[in-house]
Amino acid sequence: MTTPLQLPRGPVMVDVAGFALADEERVRLSHPLVGGVILFRRNFENVEQLKALTAEIRALRTPHLLIAADHEGGRVQRFIDGFTRLPPMQVLGEAWDKDPTEALRLAEVVGEVLAGELRACGVDLSFTPVLDLQWQRCAVIGNRSFHSDPEAVSELAAALIRGLNKGGMASCGKHFPGHGWVEGDSHHVIPVDDRDLAELRAADLVPFAKLASAGLTSVMPAHVIYPAVDDKPAGFSKVWLEDILRGELGYDGVIFSDDLGMEGAAGVGGFVERGMAALDAGCDMVLVCNQPARADEVLAGLAPPAQPRLAERLARMAGQREVAAWEERIASPDFARLQAEVATLAMPRDALKGPAVGEAC
Structure with missing residues (x-):
């Protein structure tokens, strides 16, 4: 058996191509700057294959690379067969309009099922919850959003987080x-939100402000420009990340960039420049998805700034308890009851369709 490399987690998250690691991917994942791997639908054949893939990734290094997925529910659920079909978060918002107390209970159950099933397959983290408000303007967000009311979003997201923690x-x-608010999809364009900071503080920023010190372990900034605040997309802006998120909101968790390959990042320069700009602005880890040559x-070319808190922050993102404990948990009658309840919330497959959400976050 090969002895795992003793390397700290670096500030770059990359992806892999298929159901198992290729030799060149093992080399890439052993690079000292790599700290995580994001998995997509193309990496999933069945539950046993996913367990084998995550075990292979974990065996490469100590501490093991963070293993993440964009597994929110609705039309952004990367793993299907063998997993509970999760509802789009709007379903929980609709439940809130009928009975807030019951909606919060359901959100916690959804979070626990989401997390427990992933942990049983060796996945550390899902990039969820979506805290964007439903302004009925942005199709790529759409029913991924809980609600239009920032208070409802804050409460439902907090409940989902409690469930994730249980899982x-x-x-x-x-x-x-x-x-x-923006109509454009940052996977394909560079969206611009012309509202001023006061408008954003009164609405969109509310869930982030409420959760910054209440259990939110990490944040992913938007590849959106808010010119009234800064001329750079939020994920490359010290104003947004250092002054507002860290300073004004007092946030001390991990900041992940969104995928550097998205069109919303294109105005910043080449990939190395994008990575440096994101880290210099305050991101802890940058994502490079779907383009292995660009990841290399x-x-x-990346020369990261000093990140004295990186190891401590990334350690918080690792999944809790061993995979075997979660395999036992999800096989229990109690967990089966939770799964059955969540399954009743999921919409029929036709209702889950919407604008394609790219293999990025």
Whole structure:
């Protein structure tokens, strides 16, 4: 058996191509700047294969690379067969309008099922919850949002986070400071939100402000420009990340960039420049998805700034308890009851359709 490399987690998260690691991927994942792997639908054949893949990734290094997925529910659920079908978060918002107390209970159950099933397969983190408000403007957010009311979003997201924690998983609020107002999809364009900071503080920023010191383990900023605040997209802006998120909101968790390959990041320069700009602005870890040659370019050219808190912050993102404990948990009658309840919330497959959400966050 190969002895795992003794390497701290670096500030770059990359992806892999298929159901198992290729030799060149093992080399890439052993690079000292790599700290995590994000998995997509293309990496999932069945539950046993996913367990084998995550075990292979964990065996490479100590501490093991963080293993993440964009597994929110609705049309953004990367793993299907063998997993409980999760509802889009709007379903919980609709439940809130009928009975807030019951909606909060359901949100916690959804979070526990979401996390427990992933932990049983060796996944550390899902990039959820979406904290964007439903302004009925942004199709790519759409029913991924809980609600239009920032108080409802805050309460439902807090309940979902409690469920994630029960399932051994940290959380990631996205897309700071809010992607719901713009019409453009930052996977394909560079969206611009012309509202001023006072308007954002009164609405979109509310869930981030409320959760910053109340259990939100990480944040992912939007590839959106808010020109009244800064001329750079939020994920590359010291104003947004250092002055507002860290300073004004007092946030001390991990900041993940969104995928550097998205069009919303294109105005910042090449991939190495994007990575440096995100880290210099205050991100702890940058994502490079779907372009292995660009990932290698970033790993070869990136010169990260000093990150004295990186190891401590990333340690908070690792999944809790061993995989075997979660395998036992999800096989229990009690967990089966939770799964059955969540399954009743999921919409029929046709109702889950919407604008494609790219293999990025």
